[in-house]
Amino acid sequence: MISVPLPLFLTGLSAIFGALVLTRAWLPGAAKTFLALLAALIMVETLLVALRFAYEVEGVLVIQRLLPFWIGPLLYLGYMALSDRAARLQPASLLHLGAAAVLTAIVAALPPIRVALDAMIGASYAIYALLLLRLWRGGPDRLSQLGLAHVGFMRRMMLMGAGLLGLTLVMDTLIALDFARNDGANVGRLLSFASLLLIAMLAAATVISLRRSTSPPPSGAARSEDAALTERAEAYLEESRLFVDPQLSLTRLARRLGVTDRALSEAINRSRDKNVSQFINGFRVAEAARLLRETGDAVGAVGEAAGFLTRSNFYTEFNRVTGQSPGAYRKAQRT
Template identity: 80%
Template sequence: MISVPLPLFLTGLAALFGALVLTRAWLAGPAKALFALLAALIMVETALVALRFAYDVQDVLVIQRLLPFWIGPLLYLGYVALSDRAGRLQPALLLHFGLAALATAIVAAWPEIRIVLDVMIGSSYALYALALLHIWRGGPDRLSQLGLAHVAFMRRMMLVGAGLLGLTLMMDTLIALDFARNEGANVGRLLSLASLMLIVILAGAALLSLRNPKTSQPTETPRDEDADLSRKAAAFLTDSRLFVDPQLSLTRLARRLGVTDRALSEAINRSTGKNVSQFINDFRVAEAARLLQETRDAVGAVGEAAGFLTRSNFYSEFNRVMGQSPGAYRKTAPTTGR
């Protein structure tokens, strides 16, 4: 039986990730480029790991030690490009890529400093995992450059990314200790353990995808101007019907209202207890409820017409607002045009 080393399996997963990134039309601009570069880097890194540990090709050791410095920055900057800090992406690129280049140069110049290398790589993984969690804790409205229909998915992927950085940090630490104490005698078992933990993280991501988003609670006492801006946003959405566009983003809505992303996000949160995605989806649910009463269109078609990108998101949000599924609502609601 042909045995495929685990790192080559991860190479295949990275290639799949890269293909998915490149085919997502809604993931445009710098973020797509950064995530595609990340996938390519992981493909090369895991292939080099396979050559080193599975086939004992030690000539790749120097390059294989240099690439990890770029994984965290690429993942983090990809999310910066999707966030409310996208306008400051260029200086962020210079800073983080500059630090990665400096670390790469140090290791390339003094490859024998193994302990320092392990500490530097581990620190990179830890710091960028924390940086991702910082963006995640800012809530859905931090990803203001995304269409609102894609925010929940990318937030789940952010948690997966932070978890994978943490897992890699732990496994690299254990492998470094094994080399120091046992000359790498247990590396094979450690890589197998890493694969099991990877499955756990991916399973956790799948479970997160099934959870319905909870309504945010106001973080501060609402002010009069918050209520005014929320009413202005509601009136604009009602008049323009922009909510039926599934690609509507926080940034786009804020620009139409002549305010900043942050001002709109905070006003809606403080005055309604909802994030912007839930606020807009309330209009979509109301539109879907109207269509369910007045037309004979299929439930899925109603969700699309109301601005929902996926059937699962439509069902989840309709149940959040109406307390029942679209099908159940159609059966009990009074008909006006059917």
């Protein structure tokens, strides 16, 4: 038995994390919702773990074994809402949360089979850790729904999230093996160790979230070089109209300008406070606005002509830049 209910410390830290999420005005609403739900879920789960193993309340087992299926989906969807895939968030939510609901229903309906349950939970943790790492490897430009000042912080949080899922997978595997070989004789020590590691991770996340960036501003010469390169990119896009190609990428644009991906990305970030996706989409939104004013083309056709790959991405970006839907913009211009 755990002498000190360390999981209760995790409950408290999760509450602090949830409060921080809800008070971050720069977080988009969808991301805030998913991450706050995640914090609430972890609060409940750690409280149930404390009741079961520290205070031997076995009645909570039924609920405790259902909640882990929701951790990975909520964490991944929270970061997807910050990315350039935010336009696909609704179908993705139906897919990932629907899968969690199906697994929850299966486990709730069937007699508990520990090996199968542990395998299903472990697979969920592994899949979502890999999905987060895949999103993280896309680089800062993937988090196109965030202001530049917050991208670095949220990328660090993304890595911590993937690490949390990986750590939980390892500890759940060790606990399952202990139940299989020793009838759970070492579960208390394993939970204490896991709780200490998770407390350290959540505490670090809390400290990082409260710290202000202390990186020095670029020098005057560096600012001048950034502005010059960004202006070259703007002039090239306006002249070539390359932005109407929905497959345009950072690498392709950088090659046309004869610079590295990193040099172009950093110049745009520092001189315009935007990532490359937002920078290019600004040209597309301007083109779409012109077409909405000057033509009678259908809204979907306008988005396609302006270079947007999907209608949902067009609506999301147009609303982000102008504060209006394309249809409302056209109506306002005509009246």
